Every structure is written in C-alpha cells, then in structure tokens.
Amino acid sequence: MVTSARSIDRFYSIIPAGGVGSRLWPLSRADAPKFLLDLTGSGQSLLSDTWDRVYSLAGPERVMVVTGRSHRSAVCEQLPDLGDHNLVLESQPKDSSAAIGLAAAILEHREPDVIVxxxxxDHVIRGQLLFHRAVAEAAALADTGRIVTIGIAPTEPSVGFGYIHAGEPIESLGGRDSYEVRSFVEKPDLETATSYVESGEYLWNAGMFISRADVLLDQMAKSDPELVANLREMAAVWDTPERDATVDRLWDKLPKVAIDYTVAEPAAERGAMACVAAHFEWDDVGDFASVSKLLSRGRPNDLAVLGQGARILSDASNGIVVAQSGRLISLIGLQDIVVVDTPDVLLVTTKENAQKVKSVVDLVKRSGESTVL
Amino acid sequence: MVTSARSIDRFYSIIPAGGVGSRLWPLSRADAPKFLLDLTGSGQSLLSDTWDRVYSLAGPERVMVVTGRSHRSAVCEQLPDLGDHNLVLESQPKDSSAAIGLAAAILEHREPDVIVxxxxxDHVIRGQLLFHRAVAEAAALADTGRIVTIGIAPTEPSVGFGYIHAGEPIESLGGRDSYEVRSFVEKPDLETATSYVESGEYLWNAGMFISRADVLLDQMAKSDPELVANLREMAAVWDTPERDATVDRLWDKLPKVAIDYTVAEPAAERGAMACVAAHFEWDDVGDFASVSKLLSRGRPNDLAVLGQGARILSDASNGIVVAQSGRLISLIGLQDIVVVDTPDVLLVTTKENAQKVKSVVDLVKRSGESTVL
Structure with a gap:
C-alpha cells in the first residue's frame, strides 16, 4: 500500500512551463502566457499552484522548471524557492519533446537512476492527497521500467480532452489503480466520448508522465534517435562552461514536436506504457468555458468573475467576465456569455464558441494587429 | 396642391432639445445627451441633422431651439447659424409642455399669427421632400385652427412606438393625407400592434405638432391654465431686461409634464386634433436595436458599427458595436449582440434586451456609480 504523505524516493518533478494558451487570448499574451496567469482566483499563477502541488512529492529542491528565456524573471519571481540549477531556459520554444526530454537528460546525467x-x-488540480497518492503509485510502477501516465477518471463525456484506453489491471505492486495502456485517442466527438465514459475503459489524458529518465529517453530514441542524442549531448555539458556553446550549436536542430508523438503513442504501441487511474479533480483550463466552470463550481447559472476589484452590474446574465481594465461592466440578459475586458482588447463570445478563440488569434496575426498578441 | 420646395408662410420651427436618452447609455450621458450624438454615422449629431431638415421649411432665421443651460455651448457649436434670439435656455428641465409651450408663447408674443x-x-427622418410636403400640408390645415400632428404610416407592427388612431379624411384644403384624430394610444403589445397595422387606421405617433401658436397655447390652457399664464408672462418680457427676474420667479412653478398630456390627448378628445399621414422614414432611435436597424439598412444579418476608426474582428457575429474606446474588439459567434465600448463603461446585451438598458441606468444610480451617468 502506497502512503500519501511520504516523500517519493529518487523522484524529481519536471514542470514544462511553455505555451501561450491561445484560446485564453486576450487574457493570455506572448508576455503573459497561461501559466503565469491566475485563472482560479487563488491569488497566484497556475505555475505557482503547480509548484505548491509538486514540491512536497520529493522536496522543493527536486523540482525542475523548463521555460523560455523571456519568462526567466517572471518565473523566478513567482517561484522564489526554485534553485538556479533547477531552471532550464530554452533559447527558442521547441514543444514538449525537447523541453521534457532535455530536463530528463540533465537529471539522468546528474543522477542515473532518477525517476522523473x-x-x-498550466493545469488545475484539486485534491492534493489523491494527487500525491497517484504519483507515488505511478513512481513505483515506473521503477519496473514502464512509462506511466496518470489518467483522470472522467466525470462527464468531455469533447475537450484526449482519452487513454486502459487495458488489463496491473496488480503485482499492490497498487489498486494501475492498468496497461492500449492506446491514446484524440479528442472525440460527443457520441464517441459518451461511449468511452459508459464503457468504463477510458480515462482523460492529463499529459502527466512518470518514468525513469533513462527509460523515457530510450523510448524517445526509438522514435527519434537524433533528437535524444542531441539532448544527451547538451545534458552532458549542462553543468560545465561548455553549455552555451553546445546549446547554440544544437538547439536549432531540435524538432518541434509534442511528447505524445515521440513517446506516449509509440510506447503504447510497443506495450511499454502503463497508467494510473486517478480520482482528483483535474482540468487543463483550455478555454474560457473551462475557466468559467472552475470559478463557478456547482453553480452553473452564476456569473463567474475573474479580476480583483471588478465592477460589474449584471441583470439576468450568466457566463464569465474577466475584468482587467478597471471599467464598469454592465451585462443585460446574456446566457453563457464570455466577456474578456483588457486595457487594449475586448473579446465577447459564448462558452459554446470558446474553442474558436484560437482561430481569432490567427486572424489577429494576419490582420497586422500583432501588438495585442 | 401643396408644393414641397416652397418656404411655408408664417411658419416657425421649434426644436426641443432635451432628454438624455437613458436607453442609449453608456453612449448617452448627462453631458452627452442623445441629441448631441451621431447615431447614424452621418458625421454630425442628431440635432444638426434636425437643423438641416427643418431650416428649409421657412429659412434658418425661423428655427427656435429650446435646451438646457448646460448644453448651450455644445448646441451653439453644432448650430452656427442659430441666432441668439432663437435660443431658449431652460433653467431646469421641465419636460415638453414647458419647453414647447414657452417657445410658442415667445413666438406668439413676437408674431401673433405665427404657425409653429x-x-x-433626436429623431431620424429620411426623405426630405416627403417631410417638407407633410409639414406644408399640416401647416395649411393648422391655419384653420386645428392642432395637427404628423403620423407615420407604419411599415411593421412596432411595439416601441405610440399610435395615432386616425378618423375621417379632411379633404377641404386639397391635401390628400389629412385625417381627423380619434385618439392617441400608448405603446401596444405585439398582437394589438398587428391589429393596428392591419386595420390601416393607425399611424405611428412621431410627436410632431403643427399649429398656430395661439391655438396650441389655448388648448394647453384648457388643461392647465396656470402653466400657460406663467408661460405667457415670461414670453411677454422675454425680449426685455425683465426676462431673468421673471424666469427666476416663475420657473420652479412649471409642472414637469409631457405635451401629450396637456395638449395632444385632451385636444383629441375635444375634436381639435388632426393628423397628416406621412410616408417618409422615421425613427425615434429609442434604443440600440433602433440604432442597429438604422445603421444596417436592409442588411439585418450584418454587424452594424458606430465609431470612427473602429478596430473590429468579427467571426460569425451580427448586431451592433459602438466603438468609442479605441480598443480592438473581437466578437465570436454572437447573434443580435449589442456591445457599447466606451472609455469608462462597457455594456453588453442583446437587441431583444435593448429596452432594459434604462433599468440598468436606474441600477447604476442606486449603486453609487453615478459618475458614469
């Protein structure tokens, strides 16, 4: 039986802090990416919330953050306990294979038997004990040489998440929630999602991966050997004066590709993936409909408000208002409305259209209004 | 036969310029009342549009404007041809009986047989020739001692306007569109409005009154003799040094009452009202749904935009945007939306709820946010 309060042996957390979160524009911007925003009204950023959640897994000195150079000062300000040797700065964003792979390679070099x-x-999780317990179970399973993902037991047939098709239970270690992974599936339509949830065989893919660092990199190398060779070459000199020259030489060669395609999906095909079914609340806060849901827990007919000192007059309206401009905001007779009021951009849409914000951002890019991105 | 281009004998126009237009908040404010706004995209205010429409009736020197003292400079700036002797400033707003009655009394004193x-x-009219012709026909009819209102042949069963129930035609003068007035009726529900339009007996009440000044005041005196006595007392000294002292003594005694209740409705009961049915386009621009309709003539699925240099990105949205803040405004998937974006207040509602803006203004008053009114 895994206990929840104890520090997990040989464990190291990696927090890839990248991605603007285009569907949360105009709240999210290039210089205010989603992970630096307070989307829950907690008073601190999603990154700080993530730090608070993971540092107890193995201690605050065993948390590595990977982020862009331009976010260095913001990240350091928000995470005062983050040591310099635990901050990995990317020259240019290269998606999650490079970000997580480089961190794993650095940690592998420093500590060959590390479990990452x-x-x-920029995700939201509620239920710290359940989270800790799931990670501990995943770490124990990972120590047997598998890559383990934590899947979330679905509470509704969401079409906004990818799913994990779980297979046979794995009971050898005494963990009660471990399963083989048959496959990962992309965001489904509602009918498919409903069948997934009814089958009891599917979990939400929360994008959490726990494995030995060497196992992760070896699986990645089967998909892209050059990528992993470059990552390990940088890692070997990371803590030496040669870091900058090596990074300058190799960084541009790294492919921009999500870890789902270099590790998760191919490893599942090889039978090398396992999953732990978890029951904590989780959301990737992908759009304003998600933010609204998080803010108005259990009160779907409320008007959710994000913004300190917001001045709002609402007459028979529900949805979400993000109030950042300091102006008085009046709403009359609006259902499921989304209003994002910033000093230089106003966005109005509905929860149903919340996913389309990304396409408007593309439109903004093409229209020459890129100063507001 | 009445000709349209000729100046109308003994005629004088009165433009009562009062009323904030609460249902157009936050575009309309105490210091930016509806009549000072450009609601048609013409590039000038409704007041200027009104001036341009009426000055040709009898010449620019025969137009009198009644407005509040606080609007003096704005009115004079917008109407450079308005002479001092044609500007009547109200100490305090006293509604249309006092405003129109005082102007009529001043004009009656100066020119006893004047037709006003x-x-x-703050109304919008399109069709200058039809307007001129209707006023000329009304003036000819008014010279026989009646009070004449110009009613608009309805193009749809509007529930936003009051109606005139027309009676028998009056053909003696050769006018083709003159009728007795049976009664004035308040804004109806849709079923009633539909029956009105189908009957062919009802006209929209556009609040235009044409009559000899003495007839107007005599009819008003039958309803409120003290009011008319006070108006005529002020009028008698208006062009003398005693004006201010007399106004100061009498103004507070004037009742706040619409001319509909002191003249139109009781005169109709007495059989003293006539009407001319007119066929020009008319709208009182009562709310943002009206503004939207005016701006997107014949294109109901368009997004109407009011505001110079507006920066708007619309994805599958229609309705109206009033852009005054200079911000980029993005709309996604909104039907019949109303967005009014001003530097200190944002209003979002729908056309269907446009009439409720007034109640939000009341809410603002009670909430202590009166600096935005």
Whole structure:
C-alpha cells in the first residue's frame, strides 16, 4: 500500500512551463502566457499552484522548471524557492519533446537512476492527497521500467480532452489503480466520448508522465534517435562552461514536436506504457468555458468573475467576465456569455464558441494587429 | 396642391432639445445627451441633422431651439447659424409642455399669427421632400385652427412606438393625407400592434405638432391654465431686461409634464386634433436595436458599427458595436449582440434586451456609480 504523505524516493518533478494558451487570448499574451496567469482566483499563477502541488512529492529542491528565456524573471519571481540549477531556459520554444526530454537528460546525467514526473505548469488540480497518492503509485510502477501516465477518471463525456484506453489491471505492486495502456485517442466527438465514459475503459489524458529518465529517453530514441542524442549531448555539458556553446550549436536542430508523438503513442504501441487511474479533480483550463466552470463550481447559472476589484452590474446574465481594465461592466440578459475586458482588447463570445478563440488569434496575426498578441 | 420646395408662410420651427436618452447609455450621458450624438454615422449629431431638415421649411432665421443651460455651448457649436434670439435656455428641465409651450408663447408674443411646428432634436427622418410636403400640408390645415400632428404610416407592427388612431379624411384644403384624430394610444403589445397595422387606421405617433401658436397655447390652457399664464408672462418680457427676474420667479412653478398630456390627448378628445399621414422614414432611435436597424439598412444579418476608426474582428457575429474606446474588439459567434465600448463603461446585451438598458441606468444610480451617468 502506497502512503500519501511520504516523500517519493529518487523522484524529481519536471514542470514544462511553455505555451501561450491561445484560446485564453486576450487574457493570455506572448508576455503573459497561461501559466503565469491566475485563472482560479487563488491569488497566484497556475505555475505557482503547480509548484505548491509538486514540491512536497520529493522536496522543493527536486523540482525542475523548463521555460523560455523571456519568462526567466517572471518565473523566478513567482517561484522564489526554485534553485538556479533547477531552471532550464530554452533559447527558442521547441514543444514538449525537447523541453521534457532535455530536463530528463540533465537529471539522468546528474543522477542515473532518477525517476522523473512531468506535470504541465498550466493545469488545475484539486485534491492534493489523491494527487500525491497517484504519483507515488505511478513512481513505483515506473521503477519496473514502464512509462506511466496518470489518467483522470472522467466525470462527464468531455469533447475537450484526449482519452487513454486502459487495458488489463496491473496488480503485482499492490497498487489498486494501475492498468496497461492500449492506446491514446484524440479528442472525440460527443457520441464517441459518451461511449468511452459508459464503457468504463477510458480515462482523460492529463499529459502527466512518470518514468525513469533513462527509460523515457530510450523510448524517445526509438522514435527519434537524433533528437535524444542531441539532448544527451547538451545534458552532458549542462553543468560545465561548455553549455552555451553546445546549446547554440544544437538547439536549432531540435524538432518541434509534442511528447505524445515521440513517446506516449509509440510506447503504447510497443506495450511499454502503463497508467494510473486517478480520482482528483483535474482540468487543463483550455478555454474560457473551462475557466468559467472552475470559478463557478456547482453553480452553473452564476456569473463567474475573474479580476480583483471588478465592477460589474449584471441583470439576468450568466457566463464569465474577466475584468482587467478597471471599467464598469454592465451585462443585460446574456446566457453563457464570455466577456474578456483588457486595457487594449475586448473579446465577447459564448462558452459554446470558446474553442474558436484560437482561430481569432490567427486572424489577429494576419490582420497586422500583432501588438495585442 | 401643396408644393414641397416652397418656404411655408408664417411658419416657425421649434426644436426641443432635451432628454438624455437613458436607453442609449453608456453612449448617452448627462453631458452627452442623445441629441448631441451621431447615431447614424452621418458625421454630425442628431440635432444638426434636425437643423438641416427643418431650416428649409421657412429659412434658418425661423428655427427656435429650446435646451438646457448646460448644453448651450455644445448646441451653439453644432448650430452656427442659430441666432441668439432663437435660443431658449431652460433653467431646469421641465419636460415638453414647458419647453414647447414657452417657445410658442415667445413666438406668439413676437408674431401673433405665427404657425409653429415642433420637431424633436433626436429623431431620424429620411426623405426630405416627403417631410417638407407633410409639414406644408399640416401647416395649411393648422391655419384653420386645428392642432395637427404628423403620423407615420407604419411599415411593421412596432411595439416601441405610440399610435395615432386616425378618423375621417379632411379633404377641404386639397391635401390628400389629412385625417381627423380619434385618439392617441400608448405603446401596444405585439398582437394589438398587428391589429393596428392591419386595420390601416393607425399611424405611428412621431410627436410632431403643427399649429398656430395661439391655438396650441389655448388648448394647453384648457388643461392647465396656470402653466400657460406663467408661460405667457415670461414670453411677454422675454425680449426685455425683465426676462431673468421673471424666469427666476416663475420657473420652479412649471409642472414637469409631457405635451401629450396637456395638449395632444385632451385636444383629441375635444375634436381639435388632426393628423397628416406621412410616408417618409422615421425613427425615434429609442434604443440600440433602433440604432442597429438604422445603421444596417436592409442588411439585418450584418454587424452594424458606430465609431470612427473602429478596430473590429468579427467571426460569425451580427448586431451592433459602438466603438468609442479605441480598443480592438473581437466578437465570436454572437447573434443580435449589442456591445457599447466606451472609455469608462462597457455594456453588453442583446437587441431583444435593448429596452432594459434604462433599468440598468436606474441600477447604476442606486449603486453609487453615478459618475458614469
């Protein structure tokens, strides 16, 4: 039986802090990416919330953050306990294979038997004990040589998440929630999602991966050997004066590709993936409909408000208002409305259209209004 | 036969320029009342549009404007041809009986056989020749001692306007569109409005009154003799040094009452009202749904935009945007939306709820946010 309060042996957390979160524009911007925002009204950023969640897994000195150079000062300000040797700065964003892979390679070089767990900087989780217990079970399973993902037991047939098709239970270690992974599936339509949830065989893919660092990199190398060779070459000199020259030489060669395609999906095909079914609340806060849901827990007919000192007059309206401009905001007779009021951009849409914000961002790019991105 | 281009004998226009237009908040404010706004995209205010429409009736020197003292400079700036002797400033707003009645009394004192026509400063009319012709026919009819209102042949069963129930035709003068007035009726529900339009007996009440000044005041005196006595007392000294002292003594005694209740409705009961059915386009621009309709003539699925240099990205949205803040405004998937974006207040509602803006203004008053009114 895994206990929840104890520090996990040989464990190291990796927090890839990247991605603007285009569907949260105009709240999210290039210089205010989603992970630096307070989307829950907690008073601190999603990154800080993530830090608070993971540092107890193995201690605050065993958390590595990977982020862009331009976010260095913001990240350091928000995470005062993050040591310099635990901050990996990317020259240019290269998606999650490079970000997580480089961190794993650095940690592998420093500590060959390390078990790493990667946790996105911009997800929301509620239920710290259940989270800790799931990670501990995943770490124990990972120590047997598998790559383990934590899947979330679905509470509704969401079409906004990818799913994990779980297989046979794995009971050898005494963990009660471990399963083989048959496959990962992309965001489904509602009918498919409903069948997934009814079958009891599917979990939400929360993008958390726990494995030995060497196992992760070896699986990645089967998909892209050059990528992993370059990552390990940088890692070997990371803590030496040769770091900058090596990075400058190799960084541009790294492919921009999500870890789902270099590790998770091919490893599942090889039978090398396992999953732990978890029961904590999780959301990737992908759009304003998600933010609204998080803010108005259990009160779907409320008007959710994000913004300190917001001045709002609502008459028979529900949805979400993000109030950042300091203006008085009046709403009359609006259902499921989304209003994002910033000093230089106003966005109005509905929860149903929340996913389309990304396409408007593309439109903004093409329209020459890129100063507001 | 009445000709349209000729100046109308003994005619004088009165433009009562009052009323904030609460249902157009936050575009309309105490210091930016509806009549000072450009709601048609014409590049000038409704007041200026009204001036341009009426000055040709009898010449620019025969147009009198009644407005509040606080609007003096704005009105004079917008109407450079308005002479001092044609500007009547109210100490305090006292509604249309006092405003129109005082102007009529001043004009009656100066020119006993004058025929006056009062035209609101904040309505929209399209069809200058038809307008001129209707006023000329009304003036000819008014010279026989009646009070004449110009009613608009309805194009749809509007529930936003009051109606005139027309009676028998009056053909003696050769006018083709003159009728007795049976009664005035308040804004109906849709079923009633539909039956009105189908009957062919009802006209929209556009609040235009044409009559001899003495007839207007005599009819008003039958309803409120003290009011008319006070108006005539002020009028008698208006062009003398005693004006201010007399106004100061009498103004507070004037009742706040619409001319509909002191003249139109009781005169109709007495059989003293006539109407001319007119066929020009008319709208009182009562709310943002009206503004939207005016701006997107014949294109109901368009997004109407009011605001110079507006920066708007619309994805599958229609309705109206009033852009005054200079911000980029993005709309996604909104039907019949109303967005009014001003530097200090944002209003979001739908056309269907456009009439409720007034109640939000009341809410603002009670909430202590009166600096935005």
């Amino acid at each position: 767990g990667s946790f996105a900087a | 026509g009062s035209f609101a400063a």
